[in-house]
Amino acid sequence: MKKVLILGAGFAGVDAASYLRKMDYDVTLVSNRDYFYIYPTSIWIPTHENEFKDVCVDLKELQRAHGFKLIIDDVAAISQAENSVTLAGGEIINDYDYLIIAMGASKMKAPGIENTLSICGAPEQSLKIRDALDALVEKGSGKICMGFGGNPKDSSAVRGGPGFELLFNVHNMLKDKGIRDNYELTFFAPMAEPGKRMGPQALKMMDTMFGKLGIKQHFGKKIKQFEKDGIVFEDTSKLESDFTMFIPAGDGHDVIKKSDLSTNDAGFIKTDDYSCVLNDDGSMSNIYAIGDVAALEGYDWRAKQGHVAEVMAKNTAHNIEQRDNGGSDFKGYHEHLNILCVMDTGNGAAFVYRDEKRAFMLPLPVIGHWLKKGWGLYCRNSKLGKIPRIPGM
Template identity: 30%
Template sequence: MPEIAIIGSGFAALTTVRELRRRGIDAPVTVISPRDELHYVPSSIWIPAGLRSADGLRLPLTRFLARHKVRFVKASVTALDAARHEITTDTGAVLRADHIVIAAGARFLKKLPGIENAIIPCEGIAAAEAIAARLPSIRKGTIAIGMATNPNEPGAIRGGPMFEYAFILDRMLRKDGRRDDVRMVFFSPSARPGQRLGERAVDRILAEMARRGIETHLGHKMVRIDPDRVVTEGGEIAADLILFQPGMTGPAWLADTGLPLSPGGMVRADEFCRVEGLEGLWVAGDSGSYPGPDWLPKQAHQADLQAKAVAANIAAQLKGKAPATRFTPELVCIMDSLDRGMLVFRRGRINLTLPALRPLHWLKRAFEHHYLRAYR
């Protein structure tokens, strides 16, 4: 019987498992990952405010994997032989599968000098805990929040959480009566950060920053991050707390696989989420570089849509049919500000933006509850 191996244990990997089983595929499935938990990072923005706890966002996968009859290998992938369909791990084990799904996520570029002096929020739940630990000590001073992209692949960016942190921290400081004494600055090499959301959304975001008194330092190339300042070609920002989201690239082990890679270091895929030119190799989520509009997002929702296409196409091949399911390019984002949320939706020619509304905050929380039911 054909075997399926999935590299990763995040959104794309687990959605692939669910969709394969939903389609009646009973082939052996192996998940390879160093982590046997799902970390629901989208809700980590609420950890500093106490709306969520770190433990509440770490979901053990033991029951989920057993329910779907999945073999779990706790290991990190170190190599992949595309011709032999063999995966090598840091335990020394070599696994072979007829279909291999690369859903290992991305890693953040850390070439900027001094980047270790900043907290990178989307690195995970621990980063949100670090922000929560630092914030109470800032009674006066400056918080600098910024984002950048991969210069070789402009779409390899996850900027939405940085806007959320700017608005959430502003709200928290106001509630504590500290906002007048804490300067906030948002910085980016882009003159209009967040352009994948659409021009109207960028206008709303920048207008909201101005309304809240969040200063902007935009359009200047970054030079370095010192312990107490952000240095750009357009000047310096002295700061007591620095949050910075760099651009993304693929997992380091991809470099020696011989897989087709994009200029930004991600696996090149077609509209069916197949690795270009290779049979039985698939990619879903942030590890891949896909055809589509220039606003194609790097976010959990898009990873889920790509995983659904992967599962549908593997199921088709196992039934002797050609892959026919294209992934849907779609951006859905509720940018939260602790008590309100701004909705951005893009699909095809549709680009909808709704202003910050209280019901959208609660919708984001309700979606989290709904999504995680499958893993509890």
């Protein structure tokens, strides 16, 4: 039985482990935390609609469901030349046939970033956001600013959707409490048209939604630094804020940048369309990179999303099996590149879709919120093998 070592237990890593176990591989999963975190539903933790435990799936429960081996530790180093992985605890692993890197990305660090919290950062930050919002509710008034940034070296390393969702949910929460008029809500971003990658229709609808909800917009100015009481921009202007939620752009993982793996300018691992890291001579190595850790090639509007990571995971398991059986029917991720999400607003949602042929946003009043809630339950139970996976997902 061939051995596969998987680094990272996010959407990509967990799926790769489950698929490869079904193919009877000996799989070891390494994670720096003991739970799988459902980031898309974490937007409801700050508004008390979800508890932290509702967004976590115990990795030991996933281990029992799929039969992989589990190591809870940080990855300290990766060496392609030595075919080895060193863990923070000191263990060196080098007895694997294939290595799948699914460690996610690091975050760009703007000056004063410690004065912000991110809904896409460490899971514990969702609780800190909740506490900060609770303090402002108790205060009775305040200025709340939320936004996201981009990476000039890799346009795919941006995640703005959760920022939109969280602000809409906060608006809805304050409105339900009857105190919305006491708060100034502002969405900010350094780019002139944040959300443009979703398509022109979506961009127009977002602008309309901001106006309808009384949410101010502050776009098109580069961020110089974050301070405790606001955001300072490159032209020295300042946006005052009692609480700032900011989602930094993704950056190459620190461990990857220190490794001998080939990366793009932003530090993401270069692969072919089949998610395989190539040797210097162009041949396939025994290393695959999937999810946010990998350089995503393709359209200008491409974005790193969970469903793309899941496609990479499924295809990688298939491609490894093909190699071991002498086949060459490899599957790539590029044909599956699209933007797909249900953008929640707290009392409804909008279905957003874009591929190379079309781009649209479809409002889903009321039912959209419950559709996303239902997806959260589906995600948990399908990964535990309690319900079948929806074909294509």
